[in-house]
Amino acid sequence: MLKMVVGIKWVPNTTSVNIDPKTGTLVREGIPSVVNPHDLEAVEMALRLKDEYGGRVTVITMSPPSAIAGLEHVLGMGADEAILISDRAFAGADTLATSYVLAKVIERLDYNLIIFGQETIDSSTAHVGAQVASWLDLPYIYYVTHAELRDGKLLVRRSLENARETYELDLPALISVAMHSLNPRRVKASYKLRAKLENPIRTWSNQVLGLDPECIGLRGSPTALSKIEMVPKVPRKNEVFRGDAREAAKWLVEKLMEEGLLELG
Numbered sequence: 001m002l003k004m005v006v007g008i009k010w011v012p013n014t015t016s017v018n019i020d021p022k023t024g025t026l027v028r029e030g031i032p033s034v035v036n037p038h039d040l041e042a043v044e045m046a047l048r049l050k051d052e053y054g055g056r057v058t059v060i061t062m063s064p065p066s067a068i069a070g071l072e073h074v075l076g077m078g079a080d081e082a083i084l085i086s087d088r089a090f091a092g093a094d095t096l097a098t099s100y101v102l103a104k105v106i107e108r109l110d111y112n113l114i115i116f117g118q119e120t121i122d123s124s125t126a127h128v129g130a131q132v133a134s135w136l137d138l139p140y141i142y143y144v145t146h147a148e149l150r151d152g153k154l155l156v157r158r159s160l161e162n163a164r165e166t167y168e169l170d171l172p173a174l175i176s177v178a179m180h181s182l183n184p185r186r187v188k189a190s191y192k193l194r195a196k197l198e199n200p201i202r203t204w205s206n207q208v209l210g211l212d213p214e215c216i217g218l219r220g221s222p223t224a225l226s227k228i229e230m231v232p233k234v235p236r237k238n239e240v241f242r243g244d245a246r247e248a249a250k251w252l253v254e255k256l257m258e259e260g261l262l263e264l265g
């Protein structure tokens with residue numbers, strides 16, 4: 001039976017994030033949060049495997065308590081249970097400290113497959129999957145677009161620019177789903193209702209986990225972000241030419257020459 005653990009991150013919806021022009025830091029206040037969209041693809045892959053072979057899907061997130069809304073969303077998609085890993089002691093974690101806590105949580109679960117998204121939309125390091133696999137000493141494949149079981153092994157496909165690779169993995173293993181490869185299913189009212197009635201969300205603080213304060217949060221984080229500099233916005237003229245292709249090409253060449261961007265020899 002597949003016993004899957006899926007990691008999701010609760011992220012500020014970066015389409016609406018602003019930067020404080022004085023400090024150069026993200027203004028998070030009042031910004032709505034969402035489940036990292038690429039992690040919904042990881043949930044989708046787990047649910048497809050469950051649909052095909054049966055099994056169980058446990059979703060975990062290390063986050064402030066507001067992430068409960070995200071966990072409710074994935075339970076509404078069909079996940080079986082969820083764990084919110086939340087404690088002030090985890091705040092300020094870099095990717096190493098984040099992956100350490102996630103690995104320690106997963107170690108306590110009965111699992112044979114871990115599924116992560118490719119990367120997040122707010123930090124985009126794509127470190128966490130590889131790091132969790134290293135902590136747990138597991139085989140790890142990235143950019144997975146398809147997974148299936150064959151003779152007790154996991155067969156995964158990954159698509160590269162000019163090739164398609166297939167790997168055969170012994171379980172337990174960890175995979176990261178290639179972004180934009182799956183279309184996450186919608187939330188079902190009946191699953192949401194079941195989640196409300198059964199309340200399958202547990203919260204684990206560091207009182208439960210008992211991790212060494214030197215290995216978590218800011219103290220367990222060897223990297224420090226020293227500065228964020230915004231790339232200046234380039235003003236666009238947004239000129240539009242309407243007409244036939246020949247006229248358009250002539251107009252474009254003239255415009256580029258006017259701007260000194262093109263010289264005809």
Ligand SMILES: Cc1cc2nc3c(=O)[nH]c(=O)nc-3n(C[C@H](O)[C@H](O)[C@H](O)COP(=O)(O)OP(=O)(O)OC[C@H]3O[C@@H](n4cnc5c(N)ncnc54)[C@H](O)[C@@H]3O)c2cc1C
Pocket residue numbers: 007008009010036038039042060061062063091092093094095096098099102115116117118119120122123124125126127128129221223224225
């Ligand atoms: C010095 C420092 C301090 C920081 N302080 C803070 C802070 O105070 N608050 C803060 O929010 N961020 C902080 N960060 C950012 C934080 O390190 C990252 O958000 C976190 O480690 C995940 O990295 P990522 O978003 O690049 O994930 P990626 O590596 O891009 O994520 C890959 C996949 O891993 C899984 N995943 C990632 N994060 C989680 C998670 N938390 N729970 C479950 N699954 C997950 C998802 O499936 C995701 O698709 C800090 C970073 C640094 C360097």
